[in-house]
Amino acid sequence: MGSSLSQKLITAGLSMAVGFVAGKVAELGWKAVTGQTAPQDDDGTASLVSVVAFAAVSAAIAAVAQRGVVNKTNKWFAPVEAVSQILSDLDQPAIAN
Template sequence: MNAQKIVTTVAAIAAGFAANKLISLVWKGVTGHEPPTGDADDGEISLGELVVFAAVSGAVVAFARTFATRTTGKWMSRGEIKKA
């Protein structure tokens, strides 16, 4: 398997995880409660709040993963890491 694909995939996963954690912290700071989890039993969340959280978190995670993938790809293509 190509080393660049492995490094790029790991970077995208790490960026998505970090973005998700950051969104959770910001959401809790802004709203004062935990972000929506998608549980059907969670009756304290309004539909509007759920939609806003889904849109914001999806956009931020997608941006973070795309940025990490592109940046890692450029970094690897410059030859800073020796190809196996």
């Protein structure tokens, strides 16, 4: 079954919000573990290793969070799609052989 437009829009909106929160969690986690702020290579003072490590950690957190959003919205919309399919089937006349 295909996803409805409303499901896609809600998933996209939630993914953006969760992505923002995941980024903040990664920054706070980095500071808690290393005692330093998250590396930003804007001024060139961050080491390549710390930039790559932070990018990997934050990408992993974001991927897990985004997967959770997709799974949750699929679960929320499954009953809606099932009812929609049943109503669609009722609208189509039966074909006699």
